[in-house]
Amino acid sequence: MYQGSHSINMDAKGRMAIPAKYRDDLAADCAGRIVMTAHTQDRCVLLYPEPEWQNILPKIEALPTFNKAALRAQRMLIGYACALELDGNGRILVPPTLREYAGLEKKLMLVGLGKKFELWSEDAWFASVADLASDDELPDEMLSLSL
Template sequence: MFQGSHNINMDAKGRLAIPAKHRDTLEATCASKIVMTAHTQDKCVLIYPETEWQLILPQIEALPTFNRAALRAQRLLIGYATSLILDGNGRILVPPTLREYGGFDKKLILVGLGKKFELWDEEAWLATLAEAQDDEMPEQMLALSL
């Protein structure tokens, strides 16, 4: 399970290092093979262990293509999907298309969300958190006791 947020710097070539605690999990669960793709609603990048991606890919492919929203989701998720392997130092090269999609500069935030990560430009992440304060709480959340 991936959790927590991490400040990460991307170098001029578009490489970034996955935090050590997550590298070990990725090595054990998917031999350090990941899939990066575009988020369908936010300007960030999703990172899945390859094994997890293989479970959800058939669900994405099964979406009805005559539904414009479903087709858009397929185009983003499958069209931007890129298979990568962490190098010996736990680094990955973010593809230029995904760097552009996420508006990535040097400072990024990697957010663990259970079975996947989100990778954000730091400024976009902070702006999204500020905007979300005004969102209405889903009914399911109101039943939680934290």
């Protein structure tokens, strides 16, 4: 399970190092192979261990193509998907198309969300977190939680 948020840097070539905390887990879970794609609702990037991506890909492909929102989700998730492998130093090269999509520059935030990660520009991450405080409605599923 991936959790927590980590401030990381991307170099001028678009490479970023996965925090050491996750490298061993990723090596065990997927031999360092991940799939990176665009988030459909936020300007950030999703990172999936390859086996997790293989589990959800058929569900994405099964979405109804006559529904415009579903077709857009397919185009975003599958169209931007890029298979990557950690190099010997635990780095990955973020594809230019995804860097542009999410506005990724030097300062990034890698956020663990259970079975996947989100990769944000640091400024967009902090703006998104601040914006969450202004939401009034909680989904029904949240109302039954006791924290």
